[in-house]
Amino acid sequence: MAASYENESENRFNGNSFSIPFQEIPRFPKSDKRVNELISCKEPVIVTGSDLVGSASHWSLDYLAENIGDGTFNVYKSASRKFKYYSDKKMQAVHEFAPPTQLLEMRFQEFMKLIRSKTNTNSERIYLQQALNNSVGPNIVHEFVNFNWAWASEQQQGNSWGQLTSNLLLVGMPGNVTPVHYDEQENLFAQIRGSKRFLLFHPDQFENLYPYPVHHPHDRQSQVDLENPDYEQFPNVRNLHGYEGVVGPGDVLYIPMYWWHQVESCPDSEENISVNFWYMAGSVEKIEHPLSAQQKVAMSRNIEKMCLEALGDPSEVAPFMKMLVLGRYT
């Protein structure tokens, strides 16, 4: 049974006529027993005082430029506020796919100069998104080693997550938006500098968020623009409801696997720095029915992939699935 500690509230999204009912993401100090209850129920929670990345609380653009080393970093460039993820590997699958952002590789010093030159936020924007690796300098290694790994491991082991896959470092500008998507990993998202506003949606909102097909470069992303939804094309958006919360320096947000999230860097700071902790899914010991929404998303992804592979042509998937169910299971 899911834990529930919400404050019911209704918000208007960015002043649009469209209103999504949001409730607040629960927020508790690390020592509160509801933190572990929520995480074990695969429900989001903002955890305060975990000290997960306390050793990095002094990180700033200047400090990183001086200490992060000579490695190269992935920096995305966008003509709008949005940085919608796409998979390079799936680009060939869609004829004339136009990537919405451009990937640049550069050293951190160069990134710092570029971000500081972007004073007019209506023009082109950039967003550094790079997994921390062993090219970082000794001070960063020291701070990394001093992350609160004891607490992270307590969550990993207590909830039977798989191994840590990466720590993504995100350095961006106020107003940058990562549009609504889900990941196939558990996420402890730690904020270091500036704040981020999160919109979260339960995996049971799948049909209200219309994800792209799995073969598409935008797999796992919603086709819906939450700031300007097209109701004709996506009528179920009217049924959407979610959670909202702001994470500030020192806060950690648990984003359960398959939960949809949209992230906006708040205007409170010129420098926005975060590090996430991505963990693989744990192994499922016992299947219980009815299946959870998470399990159904995983299952639908597998069925979709199998159909695509067997049929060999994405345009055959819809007629095949209709033939399978219409008049038989309907």
Ligand SMILES: O=C(O)CCC(=O)C(=O)O
């Ligand atoms: O902070 C962001 O802009 C995106 C973060 C995100 O989507 C993630 O950590 O899964």
